[in-house]
Every structure is written in structure tokens, then in C-alpha cells.
Amino acid sequence: MKKINLTILFSFFAIALYAQDSYMEIVRSTIKTEKKALIAEVMELTDDESTVFWPVYNEFEENMYKLNTDYFNLVVEFADNYEKMSADKATEILNKALKYRVAKEKLNSKFIKKLLKVLSPQKTLRFAQASSKIEVMIDAQLASEIPLLESIE
Secondary structure (H helix, E strand, O other), X not given: OOOOOHHXXXXXXXXXXXXXXXXXHHHHHHHHHHHHHHHHHHHOOOHHHHHHHHHHHHHHHXXXXXXXXXXXXXXXXXXXXXXXXXXXXXXXXXXXXXXXXXXXXXHXXXXXXXXXXXXXXXXXXXXXXXXXXXHHHHHHHHHHHOOOOOOOO
């Protein structure tokens, strides 16, 4: 896998959590492009495999974009309520976070099933591994940028 400086990319993403929506879109677009380049390199697809893989991948990314928009809005909601987090708001945020995780796992599962119809199990597993590693790096960077709730009543 070619070396791409994801740390810089993730830093821009973290900064964008508190920036304007237009800047956030630029950052998200950059991450999407870099992720696609990494996946393309890792997958080593034949021309025939590329023909069937990329439309499924693009559909997956469109759906993931919508989910990640919901998560971004949840982070903003947390930030807006950080100073005075009520019990009701904390419960609401927890429920939304759990709903996001379940939806993300369902989407991943659905996509893997689609991939297994067009690629070998080995290539599908390779994709799942690469995608998971990228997501874990993004999640780790986000987690480091979001503070723990300090005022507990």
C-alpha cells in the first residue's frame, strides 16, 4: 500500500468538525478521494472485477456519506450541549450514537453481501480488512478530538 500521510488528512477532518459546512465538504471530499485511492491500490482488481466492484463501492460510499453526516451532526449536537449536558440530552445523544453504530454495521453487512456476489470471498475479505483499517484510523482520530464529558451531575 502506498504511503499516504493520513495524519494530516485526519487533522483537517478534526479541525473541520468546528468549521463551516463548505470547508467540511472539501475535507470530506478529500478523505473520500484518498480512501478510494487506497482501496484501488489494495484491491488489485482486474478490468472485469473493476467493472463490477466500483459501482457497488460507490453506492456504499453514498450511503455511508449519509450516515456520516448524521454522525457529524451528532458530534455538533454534543458540542452544543457540552457545557450544560442535561440527563435527557445525554440519553438522547446516547440513543442516537447507538442507532448510528447499528445502521453502520447493517450497511457494512449489506455491502459485503453484495460484494460476495461480484468478487471472490478472498477479494471481498481483502476489501473488508482494508476498509476496516481506514475506518479505525478515522475513528481513532475523531475520538482523540472529542472530549469526554466533564460535568457529571
